[in-house]
Amino acid sequence: MCGIVGFLAKNRAFVESLGGHVVPMLTCMGDRGPDSAGLALFSRSLPEMVRRFSLYVDDREFPWTELGAQWSLEAGTALELDIIENHAALLSAVSPDQFRAWLKTHYPHVHLLSVGRSIDVYKDEGHPEEISRRYRFGKMHGTHAVGHTRMATESAVSPAHAHPFTAGEDFCLVHNGSLSNPYSIRRKLERLGITFETDNDTEAACRFLEWRMREGDTLEEALQKGFIELDGFYTLLMATTDKLVLVRDAFACKPAVVAETDDYVAISSEYRALAHLPGINQARIFEPLPERIYSWNVLQSV
Amino acid sequence: MERVTERLIQFDLARTTVRELNQYLHQQLPAESTPGGIPQLAILNPNGQHNIAVGVTVPAKIDIQGNAGYFIGGMNKLADLVVHGHVGWSVAENIMSGSLRVKGSASECAAASGHGGLVVIEGDASSRCGISMKGCDIVVGGDVGHMSAFMAQAGSLVICGDAGPNLGDSLYEAVIYVRGTIHSLGTDAQEEPLQASDIEHLTAILKRAEFDYSPQEFKRVASAKTLYHWHVDAGAKY
CATH class of the missing domain: 3.30.70 (Alpha-Beta Plaits)
Structure with a gap:
């Protein structure tokens, strides 16, 4: 079990207050991932x-x-x-x-x-609440953010094994689930000269998608190939300079909930991490469908 | 806890924990539920919390005022619950009797392994709705996701919208009714003509669930029973 959170601000006020909204989300999802946490923040390039x-x-x-x-x-x-x-x-x-x-x-x-x-990444070992306080996430602002709370199941607990993972430039990914073929993906990529920093399964997904994008695919096209190549359970939340992207595998047994209002898009593993958000009772709330790509662009006006 | 009237008890989950609520429901509610009257409970500010009103065993009317989390109303016996919002995973899991109505949508595994009672989801239900159900009735106002009624043993799943992939895979004796389209049937599930007993059941269950559809609009899906016994030809596959 792990927790994922994501937030995209649709106006200036929410860009300024982004950290304040994200910290309670991370803290709440500490129940799903108490051993380490991370946050990727994106701001104007x-x-x-x-x-x-x-x-x-x-x-x-x-x-x-x-x-x-x-x-x-x-x-x-x-x-x-x-x-x-x-x-x-x-x-x-x-x-x-x-x-x-x-x-x-x-x-x-x-x-x-x-x-x-545009990207800045923080990750460390410890309870998400403590990490949020240590790095003063609450004061941070940005157009969008991707966060993760980890309960390690397949590789060591260390800051390097915490999410978000990054590859290339201005791209990050967080994962709730477990891949069953990370080593075959890894061997395939290593033959192409791509190097890995950890033995974490999520790093394989992150480097696979970034490799596809370097080969000319859009993130959406890379994900279509990912649906074929990545074997296992996953809810993946990704961000680039200008968008937030969410997918779940075909079995969809790793959760995700989306709440969208005129002010923001907020994503979490569980609704209770969104319940504190302003205007949540008027938000459009839905569960993403399996193998469907959900993408939200950063508005030019913010 | 706050007693609003003699029969109406209110819990605000912004101030009380779910554990305190459930302990009240298990230890003190039985004394409130008398032949002379059924207690009413209003549960405020659920805020997506899990395990609300799990394991109630006496007649009571319980209203959960907002979006709730996982396992709401699990193992319910005799009580009637209404969630005025959406719910997360495994609402009414293993329900024994009574009823649970969700005004919004439900995530995965709604009414999983339910033995009895009625579960109504007014919106959509997600994947694995009614998985391994054992005798409850489920009515979904909208669509259901993939693998719904997987290995369902008894009871009925009524889907007023569309059904996702692999509906009714490895069914036993449970029956599924679908008003909309079926993306695909699972192994051993087959569409069958409606029988008089189906019309009777649908008429009654749609009325109880308060949906105004005609039974004739539904298709019946049940087990072809080809998995009930080992077939000698299957041996050649291995």
């Missing part, structure tokens, strides 16, 4: 050349500013670094490959959680 690198290290005393200063010297740019607890977001106009290689050489124990112009 950075300029074309700039990337946000979300970093995590399992060391509360880690000298983030030293890492930042080293990188500034290497890249020859001014330092832009936001530090919260074990997490830092580093902004830099550099290719992701260059930064990744530098990080691996100089700070091999620092995890790169996400790369992109």
Whole structure:
């Protein structure tokens, strides 16, 4: 059992208050996943050349500013670094490959959680309520967010094994369920030169879909192939820069509920995680059908 | 808990836990339910919580005012429950008697393994509605999802809308009635002509469920009974 949550704001007020709506959702879904949690937040894109690198290290005393200063010297740019607890977001106009290689050489124990112009990812071990407090999720804003509360069943409990998983740029995925063929997917992708960071089944789904998108598929087309390739039980919630996408497998035995109003789209494993939302009694509430792709675009006006 | 009138008791789940409510229903409600009168309960602010009013064993009228979570009214005996909203998984699971009405839609496994009583879902029911039912009657105002009435043993499932894939797979003696379209039948389920006894049953059950449809609008689906005994030709498949 795990919990998934998603939120897409349809107007400025809900962009500003996004974190405040998401935290009770994560806390409530802590009942379904108390061992670790994560949140991916999307905001307006950075300029074309700039990337946000979300970093995590399992060391509360880690000298983030030293890492930042080293990188500034290497890249020859001014330092832009936001530090919260074990997490830092580093902004830099550099290719992701260059930064990744530098990080691996100089700070091999620092995890790169996400790369992109709009994504920022936080994940850690602990109860979702505690993680939300630790990283101050309640104060965060953004156009949309994807969160997860984990009850590990198939691989270790660690920050790296927590969701969301990311691959490529500005793409993330959370999963409730279990895949039965992650290793065959993984072997297929590894032959294509794709590398994995964990032995988690969800990472296989995430990298499979990102590989299809790099090959030219839209996320929807990639998911149609995923319905054939991914064997197992899953509710998958994904986000890119401009949309939130939800699917359930053919058996649909992993839950999901959607509530939509003029102000927001909210998704959760269970309705009780949505019950606190403003206007929920007037929301259109429905359960997504098996093997149907549900997609919501970020409005240009927000 | 708050006694509004002599017969009306109110629980606000924003202030009381589901456990306290259920303990009241199990330990104190029987004394309220007398031949002289049936107690009424209003349960406010369910807010999607699970296990509300599970295991009631005495006559009572219970109104749940809002959307509720999983296992609502499970194992119910004699009480009549109404949920004024949607419900999550396994509403009225293993219902023994009495009734449960959902004004909205129900998620998976509605009335799973129900032994008796009447379950009415005014909206849609999701997948596996009536799975392994053992004698209850279920009436769904809208559609049902895949694998509904899987291995259903006794009772009836009345679907006023459409049925999803693999309806009635591996049926025993339960009978399904469908007013709309059937996406596909499961293994060993077959469509059969309506009999006089079906018309009689449908007339009564639709009236009880308060749906104004004519029994003749429904198709009957029942077991072809080809799975009841081992067939020697099947051996060649293995």
